[in-house]
Amino acid sequence: MTDISLIRSGRPLSLGQQLRLTAMLSWPAMMAQLSSILMQYIDAAMVGRLGADPSASVGLVSTTLWLFWGVCSMVTTGFSVQVAHSVGAGDFDKARSILRQSIVACTLFGVLMAVIGVAISGPLPRWLGGTEAVCAGASVYFLVFVAALPVLTLSYLGGAMLRCAGNMKVPGLLSVLMCFLDVFFNFLLIFPTRDVSLLGLTFTMPGAGLGVLGAALGTVGAECVSAGLMMWYLLRRQPDIMLRGTTGSYRPTRPILRNALKVSAPMTLEHAVICGAQIAVTVIVAPLGVLAIAANSFAVTAESLCYMPGYGIADAATTLVGQSYGAKRLDLAKRFGYITTAAGMFTMTVMGVVLYLFAPAVMGILSPVEGIVELGASALRIEAFAEPMFAAAIVAYGVMVGVGDTILPACMNFGSIWLVRLPLAAILAPRMGLDGVWLAMCIELCFRGAIFLWRLISGAWLKRGL
Numbered sequence: 001m002t003d004i005s006l007i008r009s010g011r012p013l014s015l016g017q018q019l020r021l022t023a024m025l026s027w028p029a030m031m032a033q034l035s036s037i038l039m040q041y042i043d044a045a046m047v048g049r050l051g052a053d054p055s056a057s058v059g060l061v062s063t064t065l066w067l068f069w070g071v072c073s074m075v076t077t078g079f080s081v082q083v084a085h086s087v088g089a090g091d092f093d094k095a096r097s098i099l100r101q102s103i104v105a106c107t108l109f110g111v112l113m114a115v116i117g118v119a120i121s122g123p124l125p126r127w128l129g130g131t132e133a134v135c136a137g138a139s140v141y142f143l144v145f146v147a148a149l150p151v152l153t154l155s156y157l158g159g160a161m162l163r164c165a166g167n168m169k170v171p172g173l174l175s176v177l178m179c180f181l182d183v184f185f186n187f188l189l190i191f192p193t194r195d196v197s198l199l200g201l202t203f204t205m206p207g208a209g210l211g212v213l214g215a216a217l218g219t220v221g222a223e224c225v226s227a228g229l230m231m232w233y234l235l236r237r238q239p240d241i242m243l244r245g246t247t248g249s250y251r252p253t254r255p256i257l258r259n260a261l262k263v264s265a266p267m268t269l270e271h272a273v274i275c276g277a278q279i280a281v282t283v284i285v286a287p288l289g290v291l292a293i294a295a296n297s298f299a300v301t302a303e304s305l306c307y308m309p310g311y312g313i314a315d316a317a318t319t320l321v322g323q324s325y326g327a328k329r330l331d332l333a334k335r336f337g338y339i340t341t342a343a344g345m346f347t348m349t350v351m352g353v354v355l356y357l358f359a360p361a362v363m364g365i366l367s368p369v370e371g372i373v374e375l376g377a378s379a380l381r382i383e384a385f386a387e388p389m390f391a392a393a394i395v396a397y398g399v400m401v402g403v404g405d406t407i408l409p410a411c412m413n414f415g416s417i418w419l420v421r422l423p424l425a426a427i428l429a430p431r432m433g434l435d436g437v438w439l440a441m442c443i444e445l446c447f448r449g450a451i452f453l454w455r456l457i458s459g460a461w462l463k464r465g466l
Helices: 004-009 015-048 051-089 094-120 131-146 147-166 169-189 212-236 254-288 290-326 332-367 370-404 407-432 435-456
Strands: 192-198 201-208
Touching: 004 015, 004 051, 004 290, 015 169, 015 201, 015 290, 015 332, 015 370, 051 094, 051 147, 051 212, 051 254, 051 290, 051 370, 094 131, 094 147, 094 254, 094 332, 131 212, 131 290, 147 169, 147 212, 147 290, 169 201, 169 212, 169 435, 201 370, 254 290, 254 407, 254 435, 290 332, 290 370, 290 435, 332 370, 332 435, 370 407, 407 435
Parallel strands: none
Antiparallel strands: 192 201
16 A cells, blocks of 8 residues: 555555655656646747747746745745645644635735736836846736736645645646646737648638737636636545535634744745845846847756756655654654655756756757857756756755745755855856856755755754644
8 A cells, every 4th residue: 555644544654655655746746847847948939939039028027927926835835834734643624724724815915916016017127137128028928927926826825735635646737737728828829820831731820919928828827727727626626625515714813824924934035035036147147138138048947847856856745744744753754855855866867967968959949049049058058967966955945844844944045045156146157158157056056955965864854843
C-alpha cells in the first residue's frame, strides 16, 4: 500500500514507500508547473512574432507581475499549510473550517492587490525605464492581469488546498487544460484574420489582431476557466475537506488568521523583496537596450523550464512534510525533507544539462530576432551551472514551509539576492553586458543553495514550526 493516508495512520513507512509517495506526489505537481511554464512559452513565442517592441513591452512588466502573483500565492500558503497539519492529524472538521475562512480572507486580499495594481498600471512602465515605444503596450498588459487578481488568488488557493490534502492530480490536469485554452485563446486574440495553410489546405483563420492586449486577455481567460473548475472540485468533490453538505462560519477568526500571518507574512515580505530585486535587475538591464530587455525576459522564461520541476517537487515536499508534522512524526518529516531535496537536485541537474545543450534552439522558439536569440542563449548557458544548487534552495524551502517555518528561510532568500546578486549585477553589467547580470545570478543561486542545504541538514527547522 502506498497512499498518503499512511502518514496519519501511524504505521511505519519503509524507504521504498517513502520514495513511492514522493514520486506519486511530485510527478503531477511537476506536470502542473511545466504546464504553467508552457503557457509562458506560448505567450512569449506568440508575442515574439510581433517584433522586438511588443516583446520588450511584456518583458518590462513581467517581474512586477510576478511580484503581484507571488504575493497573492504566498497569502494562500498560510492557510493551506494549516490544512495540511489538520489533515495529517485527522482533524477534518478543523481543515474545513480553515478552508471556509481562507476563501473570504484570500478573496478580500486579491481585491486589495487588484486595486493597487490598477492604480499604478499607467506610470509603472516609465518608472521601470521603458521607452515610449514599449510603455503603452506594457501598461495594457499589466492592467489586464492585475484586474483579474481576485479570481487568480482563488485559483492559487484551490490548487494549494488540493495539494495539501494530497491531491496533486486535479491541479495538474487543470494546468494542462489551462495550457490548451491559452493556445486557443491567444491564437484567436493576438493575430489578425489571416490565411493559414495546414496539410496542403489553405483556410481563413479569424482573429482579433489585439497583439499584446490579446496575449493578456487570452491567458487571463484560460486562468479564469481553470480557477472556476479548481474551486468547484475543491468545494464539491475533494474527500475529507469538501464543503458540500457541511455547515460552518466563513468569518475569519483570530487564531486562524494569526497562524496564517505567521506563515505567510515572512513569505510575502520575502517574495516582495526578491521581486523588488528582480525589478532592480530590470532597471540594470534597461540601459543595455531593447534587445537586452527582450533577451533577458525570454531567457528568464526559458530557464523556468529547468526550475519549475523543482517547484513541483517543493509542492510535494510541503504536503509530505506538513502532513508528517501534523501527525507528530518528526523523524518521517525529516526523511521526506532529505528525499525530496535530493530528488529536486537530481532532476534540475539533468534539466540544466539539457538547457546548456539546447539554449540556442529554445531561444529560437521564443523569438525570430537573431540578436535576442544570441544574447539569451549566452545567458542561459551561464545559468545552467547553477541549477543543482538552485534546486536545493527551492525544495529545502518547500520542506521548511511544510512545518510552518518561514521567517529565517525568507531572510535567507532575500538576503542572498540583495546582498550577493544585486551588487554583483551592478558591477558586472557595465563590463559584461547581459552576461554579467546572469553571471551574478549564477553565483548568488549557488550561494543560496549552500546555505539552505546547511539549514536542512542541521534540523533546526523542525523546532520552529507552527
